[in-house]
Amino acid sequence: MIxxxxxxxxxxxxxxxxxxGSCQHKELCYxxxxxxxxxxxxxxxxGASVTDGMSLWLFPExxxxxxxxxxxxxxxxxxxxxxxxxxxxxxxxxSEVLLYRNLEHWHTFEVYTRQSSQLxxxxxxxxxxEANPEGDPAVLAPDILWSDTATDVTLRSASxxxxxxxxxxxxxxxxxxxxxxxxxLEYVSAVSASLSGxxxxxxxxxxxxxxxxxxxxxxxxxxxxxLIKGRLLTFGPSSHSNKTLRLALYMxxxxxxxxxxxxxxxxxxxxxxxxxxxxxxxxxxxxPKPIVNGGGFQPAxxxxxxxxxxxxx
Numbered sequence: 001m002i003x004x005x006x007x008x009x010x011x012x013x014x015x016x017x018x019x020x021g022s023c024q025h026k027e028l029c030y031x032x033x034x035x036x037x038x039x040x041x042x043x044x045x046x047g048a049s050v051t052d053g054m055s056l057w058l059f060p061e062x063x064x065x066x067x068x069x070x071x072x073x074x075x076x077x078x079x080x081x082x083x084x085x086x087x088x089x090x091x092x093x094x095s096e097v098l099l100y101r102n103l104e105h106w107h108t109f110e111v112y113t114r115q116s117s118q119l120x121x122x123x124x125x126x127x128x129x130e131a132n133p134e135g136d137p138a139v140l141a142p143d144i145l146w147s148d149t150a151t152d153v154t155l156r157s158a159s160x161x162x163x164x165x166x167x168x169x170x171x172x173x174x175x176x177x178x179x180x181x182x183x184x185l186e187y188v189s190a191v192s193a194s195l196s197g198x199x200x201x202x203x204x205x206x207x208x209x210x211x212x213x214x215x216x217x218x219x220x221x222x223x224x225x226x227l228i229k230g231r232l233l234t235f236g237p238s239s240h241s242n243k244t245l246r247l248a249l250y251m252x253x254x255x256x257x258x259x260x261x262x263x264x265x266x267x268x269x270x271x272x273x274x275x276x277x278x279x280x281x282x283x284x285x286x287x288p289k290p291i292v293n294g295g296g297f298q299p300a301x302x303x304x305x306x307x308x309x310x311x312x313x
Contacts, residue, residue, distance in 0.1 A: 037077075142172055181285070
């Protein structure tokens, strides 16, 4: 009985060893995943402001939901990916305002921002329809977007680590605006601006802009006694057939009155030599002097009066 018991133990141990060896061999030859070193190379983005991490989406060659990976390190990391062919897209994951939708397919992946109002930079959730004759919906400006794509990624090896390198670049446009030779600027207590005709969203996998026209409000302020400056980030002009771009200036005066003025800046934006860095200049604007001693016209609380003046662009 003792010998039989020992023999039984030997057989069990031998079976376990064979089973373990068979399992290892199967894992080596038939594993369905590839070990991938993902590298985010920032050589094309000197001075990039991404300090946190990155997101990666891998879209299978055949239809199927994309695989999503998060990296805490902006330089990348190692992941396990089902073997196959993919299209890859990466972007920073530290934006405070960028939102995503329609993530299921390469061509529909869309980056956008929330709804806003023309006067949000002034702390008001209000609009001035007269200053937006095209009726473009107001949306928040994007903050930062660093991304890259790779359209032919093959991950096959199960025996060694593969490498996927992506080169994030800045995908946004920077617009600056100047209103020069402003008269009576000392009577302006607060000022903001908006630009209509812009794209409210971006398709980063394909590089396409939305055909929906949007208006983006942005902050501006007096730089000198006669100069107002502002700056905004944007995806760029809308791909809509209506190419009109309209700059609007909203001013609160010291007597509580409110004024706005619009400027057609279509040519300046669309004909800018550098589409990624556009500088808009308006020359000459006279702000109405405030009402003194309670006389004259006092606008209602929600009433905005237009400055009727021919502006030299």
